[in-house]
Amino acid sequence: QVLDGKRRPSGGMVRLGSGAKPGIFTQQQARRAGRVMDAIWNQYPRFTELEVRSHLARFGYRGEEVFKDCASLSGGELARLRFAELALERPNLMFLDEPTNHLDIYMRESLTQALAAYTGTLLLVTHDRYLMQTLDCPIMYLENGSATFYQNFAALQNREAGxxxxxxxxxxxxxxxxxxxxxxxxxxxxxxxxxxxxxxxxxxxxxxxxxxxxxxxxxxxxxxxxxxxxxxxxxxxxxxxxxxxxxxxxxxxxxxxxxxxxxxxxx
The missing domain is CATH 1.10.287 (Helix Hairpins)
Structure with missing residues (x-):
């Protein structure tokens, strides 16, 4: 939230690069009004119904599920809807807070593959060891009030030399x-x-x-x-x-x- 500008830092300052186009995924998605398909259609009114439904199908919303009331969605369903929005926003910088929470095994695997193929800058908070290992990205490990930087998950696992x-x-x-x-x-x-x-x-x-x-x-x-x-x-x-x-x-x-x-x- 500090990096996204939602909260003021307690010290120093945060400034994103001029070309940064951030996309945000929060651990707890806010409740929203309308149907699932409206969440996409309201943002992209030029899409045809077929285009909206085809896009949502990639994120597990098929058939009558696109007409579901967003207020009735579970945590996992809200997460999938937010990822459907992010895919269309095409950010070159993503802040993700526990992105695999609430997801079933199939969607977790699909998301992991998508993040591995993502070419932008990715900053995420996670406890998901499989995700860390698959992405093989640098890790800042927080423990007992201190932060330690590791090159990748393998280095984290073998943090004691030898x-x-x-x-x-x-x-x-x-x-x-x-x-x-x-x-x-x-x-x-x-x-x-x-x-x-x-x-x-x-x-x-x-x-x-x-x-x-x-x-x-x-x-x-x-x-x-x-x-x-x-x-x-x-x-x-x-x-x-x-x-x-x-x-x-x-x-x-x-x-x-x-x-x-x-x-x-x-x-």
Whole structure:
């Protein structure tokens, strides 16, 4: 909002280049009046109905969905409508705040591909690790009140010098040792621990998924939307929940790989 001119900076100044044509995507889209197709048609009145509907179809609005009342749209539907508008605005500078929130897997993948092909300047705030990894762009990582700059997501993952190589070497030694020793007491114990942790992580992921749906519904509640402080708290809680769920997904993948190694070694 500071970069977009919506808020004044607490210090210094913000000045965009003379040729900058910014496009803005906010995490919580404002409610609007009219139908879905009106959101496009009112801005581009020279479009034919076929052109409007064809454009909206690229963003998941097909058939009777283009006649939906915008006031009844979910968070994900509002996000898709805003991206449909941005595609026509053709900005050379985009500010995106958590752009993949509320989107289903298909739309998240489509958006990631579109951003990867975008030739303008992109500044986004995100907790989506897949998006960061795919875009492979520089990252300013905020943690404990400080900011650290990383060249890309790979550098962020290996932020301790030599950490990645050392971890890989340690894992390889552990695997070699396990193969030599076979399934002894420690291996059986570890296998049981992995199995138990996998089950617990799966349960936690499901619980967080249900909580995310609950928070999204609360955020779209008119009473919450009118209370800016409550809305901010709910959005922060939603971000933290999504971030924690992503961490659990990554842990689950590592545990599943470890369990598969145990099974292969036992054959």
């Amino acid at each position: 950490r990645g190589a050392k971890v890989q070497e340690t894992q390889q030694k552990a695997e070699d040792s396990a193969k030599k020793q076979g399934y002894g007491k420690e291996q059986r114990k570890r296998r049981a621990e992995v199995r138990a942790r996998l089950k617990k992580v799966e349960t936690e992921i499901e619980e967080l998924g249900a909580h995310i749906v609950e928070l999204e519904n609360e955020i779209n509640d008119p009473e919450v939307l009118r209370d800016h402080l409550l809305l901010r708290d709910k959005c922060d809680e939603l971000d933290d929940t999504r971030f924690h769920q992503q961490e659990l997904y990554e842990e689950w993948e590592k545990l599943a790989e470890e369990q598969e190694r145990f099974e292969n070694e036992g054959e």
